[in-house]
Amino acid sequence: MKATVTWAGEELFLAQSESGHSLVLDANGGKTAPSPLENVLLSLGSCSSVDVVSILQKARQKITDCRVEIDATRVDSVPRLFSDIHLHFVITGTDIAAKHVERAVSLSADKYCSVALMLNKTVKITHDFEIVEA
Template sequence: MKASVQWVGEETFLVTSESGHRVVMDGNQGATAPSPMEMVLLAAGSCSSVDVVGILKKARQRVDDCRVELSAERAEGPPAVFTRIHMHFIVSGKDVSDKHVERAVRLSADKYCSVSIMLGHSVKVSHDYEVVETD
């Protein structure tokens, strides 16, 4: 995998992925775009969400929505690495099985989400979930 990062002025950078997608990032604590650390947190949540939705679809669960609320704590001094990340999944749908959601979240956390598993080697990563019934 390859990517490039180009400085575009002040503390703003244009990131281009190998697949050609571009993202703006801001080194000024997220003043004009997400900061690199915010992007790491967003990547962990996105990666886990992809897993959870995919696992639930394979289990033929009628999922209408899946959202993950992320919270993180960072070390006080440099480097201000993440020390804790918590992912709270909110899965909405018709007759969605609590057991299936628990399994999907666990499989993502323990086996599939390369981002959160990688972070888990140095950060305490926790997960929980809730199921919301829809009509």
């Protein structure tokens, strides 16, 4: 896997993936685009959500929506790394079994989500969930 990041002026950077997709990152506190660290959180949430949805679908759960709310804490010293990240999954559907959601969230965190597994080496990542009846 390869990628290219090109300075676009001021504190903006254009990131391009090997597959041809692009996104703009803003190192100036995310004023005009996500900051690099915001993008890490977005990547974590996306990676985890892909797993959770896939696992729940394979378990034949009737989900209509999956949202993950992410809350991160950074240390006060430089570099301002993440110390803690909490993922709160909100699963909407009909007759969703909590045991299936708990299993899906745990499997994502402990086995499948590459982003979580990389971050987990230095960041305390926790998660929980709620089920909303459609």
